[in-house]
Amino acid sequence: LKENKFGVSIDRALALYKKAELSKHLDVFGLDYHIGSQITEVSPFIEALEKALELISQLKAEGIKMSHIDIGGGVGIAYNEEKTINIEKYIQSVLDKVGDLEVILEPGRAIVGNAGIFVTQVEYLKQSGVKSFAIIDGAMNDLQRPSLYGSYHQAIAVEDNSKGIKDTWDLVGPICETGDFLAKDRELTLAQGDYIALMSAGAYGFVLSSNYNSRPRVAEVMVSGSDHALVRKRETVGSLFENEFIFNNEIN
Ligand SMILES: Cc1ncc(COP(=O)(O)O)c(C=O)c1O
Structure with missing residues (x-):
C-alpha cells in the first residue's frame, strides 16, 4: 500500500x-x-x-x-x-x-454490483478453426472491466437456442481494438441475433462507459418484479455532438 x-x-x-x-x-x-x-x-x-x-x-x-x-x-x-x-x-x-x-x-x-446486467446481441459468428468469435453489439466502451483489468463476468444466453452452434466463444465487440472483448473462452450455443446477458454489471458498468469510437451509450432499464421502466434513454449519434462547436464558426 x-x-x-x-x-x-x-x-x-x-x-x-x-x-x-x-x-x-x-x-x-x-x-x-x-x-x-x-x-x-x-x-x-x-x-x-x-x-x-x-x-x-x-x-x-x-x-x-x-x-x-x-x-x-x-x-x-x-x-x-x-x-x-x-x-x-x-x-x-x-x-x-x-x-x-x-x-x-x-x-x-x-450494494448494486449483482443487481445489474448488460444485455447484448450477437451480430456475427466467426469460426477460424483456431478460435471462435461471437461479434456482439456491446463493446469495451459499454462494459470496460474485462478489457481494462481482465475482469470476469458470467455470460449467459438469454434464451436457450438449440438451433445455435455449440462452441467455445470469445465475445468481442465491434471496436477497432484487439483488446475489445467482454468474455473469453465461454461454452455457449449461439446463433446470429441471440441475446447474451453479461452478469454482475451493476457496478463499474455504465459509470465506466464511454463514447469511444463515436458509440452512443446504452439505455438503462430498471426492473422491479414484473415491472420495468426506462430510466435513462439511449444516446444517439446526434447527442454525441450536441456540446461541440465548429472552430471559428462566428468568423465564417
Ligand atoms: C474510498 C473507497 N471506498 C469504497 C470503495 C468501494 O470498493 P469496491 O471497489 O469494492 O466497490 C472504493 C472503491 O475504489 C473506494 O475508493
Whole structure:
C-alpha cells in the first residue's frame, strides 16, 4: 500500500493528527481508511480495524478524541460463484470491537454490483478453426472491466437456442481494438441475433462507459418484479455532438 497513490501510511498518521489538532481551522473527530476493493473475507477488515483502534487509543492518550471510524474497504461480490463475505458475520465482528464509536461503511459494489446486467446481441459468428468469435453489439466502451483489468463476468444466453452452434466463444465487440472483448473462452450455443446477458454489471458498468469510437451509450432499464421502466434513454449519434462547436464558426 505504500506504493499506492491513496492516503497516508499509518506510521505517519499520528504526527498528522497532532498537527491537524493544532489548527484552528480543523475539527478532528474521525479516522477513515480504505483497505482495497472486492474483499471476499472478513479477516482483512478485522486486522485493519484492530490497527485503527490501536491508533485511536494512541490518539486518545495524546488528548485527541475520535468519535467516528470509517472502515472503508469494498465488500466483494460473486462474479463467478466465488464465496464472499457473510454480511451479518462481518457487521457483528465489527460491532464487537468498535465500542461507542460511530461506524461508517463503504461496501461499494456490494450494494448494486449483482443487481445489474448488460444485455447484448450477437451480430456475427466467426469460426477460424483456431478460435471462435461471437461479434456482439456491446463493446469495451459499454462494459470496460474485462478489457481494462481482465475482469470476469458470467455470460449467459438469454434464451436457450438449440438451433445455435455449440462452441467455445470469445465475445468481442465491434471496436477497432484487439483488446475489445467482454468474455473469453465461454461454452455457449449461439446463433446470429441471440441475446447474451453479461452478469454482475451493476457496478463499474455504465459509470465506466464511454463514447469511444463515436458509440452512443446504452439505455438503462430498471426492473422491479414484473415491472420495468426506462430510466435513462439511449444516446444517439446526434447527442454525441450536441456540446461541440465548429472552430471559428462566428468568423465564417
Ligand atoms: C474510498 C473507497 N471506498 C469504497 C470503495 C468501494 O470498493 P469496491 O471497489 O469494492 O466497490 C472504493 C472503491 O475504489 C473506494 O475508493
